[in-house]
Amino acid sequence: MPKRPKAAPEKIAPPGKVGAFLLGMRAALTSVQGMVLFASYVGYGGLCASIGFPFGAAVFSTVLVLALPSQLLLITGFVAGNAMLGIALAVFLSAARLLPSVVTLLPYLRARFWVQILAAHFVAVSIWVESRRFLPPMPAPERVPFYFGLALTFNIASVFATWLGFVLAGNLPQAFAIGLGFLTPMSFIIALVRNARDLVDYLSLVFGLVLAPVFVWLNAPVDLLWVGLFGGGAAWLIQRQRKARAA
């Protein structure tokens, strides 16, 4: 049997904008980070089902928000009957960590202002990790279409995963539905420990765990907001004092 000629290396011709977009989609579909994201949103869908957040709204929240911590605060605040303004404030504070993520990606996403605004809308942890990996070595004109291919695929997959998780939770035996509902909280709390770098990260985690029941027992309106401000604030102050003493 004659040997087949070797396939031409892909990089001979530049892929062009459409090609780069498709490469972005392919990168998303084969990404480990993408699989973790998919599993997290299956868990999110399951959690929505198990705490009684409506199906359409669960899917809609993934279409529009694309940030699991924001969505977690949103749905738990809703079922706890918190006021909208309070939930908005809690989400607002938790989403602030997206700002530096967007800022560090912008040098690789040079485009018109409104294109950048649209690109920024998709930034969350997974997309940030994958963009930092793929974008820097690419030729500049291909980065933006590649990014949108990646981001849109992640977004559509997350929406599908939310739908799937919700439907699964309703059809699985109860024990498994409960397990599915707890998947996201469990992986989140481990991820907090894994991603912790400084004292402030560890302290805020511990303070958050300890203060949460205290503020619920105090029956504070929007308890989580206070947990964040007091717990995070104390953690930050302690780290600052430590640094000041060390200096």
Added chain:
Amino acid sequence: MSELMHSGLAPYLLIIFAGFLPTDFWRWTAVIAGRKLEEDSELMTFIRGVANAMVAGVIMRLIIFPSGELLAVPLFLRAGCVVVAFAAYFLCRRSMLAGVIAGEAVLIAGAYYLLH
């Protein structure tokens, strides 16, 4: 407005006004403000602390005061599975997958035993 909040539209309005806008505020501000903010500035460190504490708080609240289906399993199981998850995470050289699988196994097995 309060009538709207009690209709079926309430969760959708909540998603737009309390989820989408407060989240995208930061994404858009980043584009507008550009590189003026440093990741390790005091302000960003404070924000990181607040965000961490709130996420930890949400999870603690789900464990202690859950709603819906999660109420079907007792507190010791909801808390126990997280403790097991952490133990497995550290025992398996900080493997997140091991932690999640161990925690889920305990939760599902426990729920199955208690509910069937």
